[in-house]
Amino acid sequence: MQIEIDEISKLFGTTAALNPVSLAIPSGALVALLGPSGSGKTTLLRILGGLEFPTSGRVVFDGQDATGLSVQDRRAGFVFQSYALFRHMTVFDNIAYGLNARPRASRPTKAEIARRVTKLLDLIQLPEIGARYPSQLSGGQRQRVALARALAIEPRMLLLDEPFGALDAKVRKELRQGLRDIHDSTGLTTVFVTHDQEEAMELADLVVVMSMGRIEQIGKPQDIRARPATPFVREFISA
Amino acid sequence: MSDIAPTTFRPATDEAPLFRVVLTLVVLTVLVLLLFAPLVAVFYEALREGLVTAVVSLAEPEALAAIRLTLTVAAIAVPLNAVFGVAAAWFITKYDFRGKAFLITLIDLPFSVSPVVVGLCVVLTFGANTWIGSIMVDAGYPVVFALPGIVLASMIVTFPFVARELIPVMIEQGRAEEEAALTLGASGWRIFRTVTLPNIRWALLYGVLLCNARAMGEFGAVAVVSGKIRGQTATMPITIEMLYNEYLSVAAFALAAVLALLAFLTLGLKTFLEIRHADALAASRRH
Numbered sequence: 001m002q003i004e005i006d007e008i009s010k011l012f013g014t015t016a017a018l019n020p021v022s023l024a025i026p027s028g029a030l031v032a033l034l035g036p037s038g039s040g041k042t043t044l045l046r047i048l049g050g051l052e053f054p055t056s057g058r059v060v061f062d063g064q065d066a067t068g069l070s071v072q073d074r075r076a077g078f079v080f081q082s083y084a085l086f087r088h089m090t091v092f093d094n095i096a097y098g099l100n101a102r103p104r105a106s107r108p109t110k111a112e113i114a115r116r117v118t119k120l121l122d123l124i125q126l127p128e129i130g131a132r133y134p135s136q137l138s139g140g141q142r143q144r145v146a147l148a149r150a151l152a153i154e155p156r157m158l159l160l161d162e163p164f165g166a167l168d169a170k171v172r173k174e175l176r177q178g179l180r181d182i183h184d185s186t187g188l189t190t191v192f193v194t195h196d197q198e199e200a201m202e203l204a205d206l207v208v209v210m211s212m213g214r215i216e217q218i219g220k221p222q223d224i225r226a227r228p229a230t231p232f233v234r235e236f237i238s239a
Numbered sequence: 240m241s242d243i244a245p246t247t248f249r250p251a252t253d254e255a256p257l258f259r260v261v262l263t264l265v266v267l268t269v270l271v272l273l274l275f276a277p278l279v280a281v282f283y284e285a286l287r288e289g290l291v292t293a294v295v296s297l298a299e300p301e302a303l304a305a306i307r308l309t310l311t312v313a314a315i316a317v318p319l320n321a322v323f324g325v326a327a328a329w330f331i332t333k334y335d336f337r338g339k340a341f342l343i344t345l346i347d348l349p350f351s352v353s354p355v356v357v358g359l360c361v362v363l364t365f366g367a368n369t370w371i372g373s374i375m376v377d378a379g380y381p382v383v384f385a386l387p388g389i390v391l392a393s394m395i396v397t398f399p400f401v402a403r404e405l406i407p408v409m410i411e412q413g414r415a416e417e418e419a420a421l422t423l424g425a426s427g428w429r430i431f432r433t434v435t436l437p438n439i440r441w442a443l444l445y446g447v448l449l450c451n452a453r454a455m456g457e458f459g460a461v462a463v464v465s466g467k468i469r470g471q472t473a474t475m476p477i478t479i480e481m482l483y484n485e486y487l488s489v490a491a492f493a494l495a496a497v498l499a500l501l502a503f504l505t506l507g508l509k510t511f512l513e514i515r516h517a518d519a520l521a522a523s524r525r526h
Contacts, residue, residue, distance in 0.1 A: 049422055050422075051418055051421070051422070071421045071422055072421065072424045072425070072426070074422075075424070076422060077422070078418075078419065078422035080415050080418070080419055081415075082415060084415035084416050084418065084419040085416075085419075086416055086419070086420075086433075086434055087416070087438065088437040088438060097420065097423050097425070097433075098423035098424055098425075101420070101423055101424050101425040101426075101429055102424065149419075149423070150422070150423075152423075153423055153424060
């Protein structure tokens with residue numbers, strides 16, 4: 001799905017989290033929103049997912065205005081920073097949650113839900129963990145379960161908030177490839193937020209560098225490296 | 240290695256043995272003097288003239304009416320306060336708004352105000368000579384000196400229990416799981432039922448049990464609003480006081496023993512549920 005962000009701004013009280021920003025994300029791209037904390041990257045991601053609404057501007061999905069579309073109707077697969085797995089449910093029930101939440105008419109049968117959950121557990125290469133609780137999983141496993149849960153609703157796009165933030169360096173590298181593989185096999189337009197420039201440069205097709213609620217530069221990783229548009233970008237990517 | 244092996248090390252958080260013994264003795268003494276001895280005394284006094292006499296005194300219409308009234312009041316006040324408490328905690332923890340701190344203080348108010356004052360407030364607001372009170376009396380439902388007033392006073396006094404238990408738990412859990420459920424397409428009611436409620440169920444249970452214990456035991460506020468009409472508006476604590484003042488000590492202590500047993504029942508229920516759901520409890524805390 002193609003995403004267009006048209007002059008989006010966001011005020012929290014009197015402080016501006018986002019000054020008007022515009023951005024076009026081509027269908028099927030893997031995009032990194034890169035910036036230090038307070039740069040507005042998470043706010044932008046939450047606006048895309050429908051968890052926040054912009055003070056002004058428009059969000060357009062595949063040419064259709066989606067600015068006022070409710071979270072539930074957006075069908076955005078969202079992976080939260082600390083994964084936000086339902087702690088009182090098994091991994092299986094976590095992944096099945098979105099399918100069980102569908103209105104009766106469009107809800108798959110129990111057997112069909114079980115089949116899909118099993119398939120997703122295979123996709124994240126953790127076929128054996130369906131009966132466990134989130135507290136019994138490692139950080140890396142939790143992240144992959146959160147990804148599977150987001151994919152279960154057959155989302156139109158995938159949004160990830162610091163998906164590797166809570167992991168140690170070794171697991172981080174492994175899961176980077178995991179995300180790349182899942183992106184390539186599903187073809188979903190994917191946007192992830194990170195403060196780690198190496199991660200953004202290595203993983204993304206398109207990097208959006210943000211600072212103080214503004215977009216500093218949009219470009220392919222190699223272009224940003226070769227030609228940083230502002231002093232901020234030059235400094236941030238050399239860190 | 241073995242030549243530097245003094246075995247007198249103890250964990251830094253440990254106290255000296257003597258101090259531990261003294262501390263334990265102090266705690267045990269206080270427990271015995273303040274909790275066990277009075278409880279034993281209640282049951283001893285109740286059974287002083289034999290079990291039969293005690294049971295016969297409980298079978299008096301006055302005592303039965305008091306038990307029935309107390310259970311009725313608790314059965315109305317506790318569920319309502321559970322609902323209000325959950326709503327208040329939800330509102331306070333899931334939304335940001337101005338005056339939040341003031342609202343939390345307001346919820347705590349019944350804890351700091353004397354129950355007698357609460358009772359007086361109810362009389363002053365809903366008494367027969369007030370505007371609301373006269374309308375209710377005309378409609379055939381007097382509030383003061385009747386069941387509605389007793390329920391109202393009990394509810395005000397026990398209002399903070401559920402909300403107080405829930406607010407810290409819900410603040411600690413944050414909104415992330417609810418937001419996750421939203422992005423997965425769940426409706427508000429479904430999220431409450433399948434995500435919020437399971438996460439707060441233990442805190443809710445504690446709150447409800449405390450609320451129940453207090454609702455059944457409330458004296459001051461009820462004493463003011465009930466008018467202490469025997470067999471009609473006298474709850475168990477009120478009846479106990481009246482019987483005691485009339486030197487009917489077996490009847491008074493028998494009823495007091497029943498009230499204490501109701502409290503034990505509440506505690507027992509709590510412990511039973513904790514043991515039964517120990518796994519789920521541990522899983523939800525470890526996360």
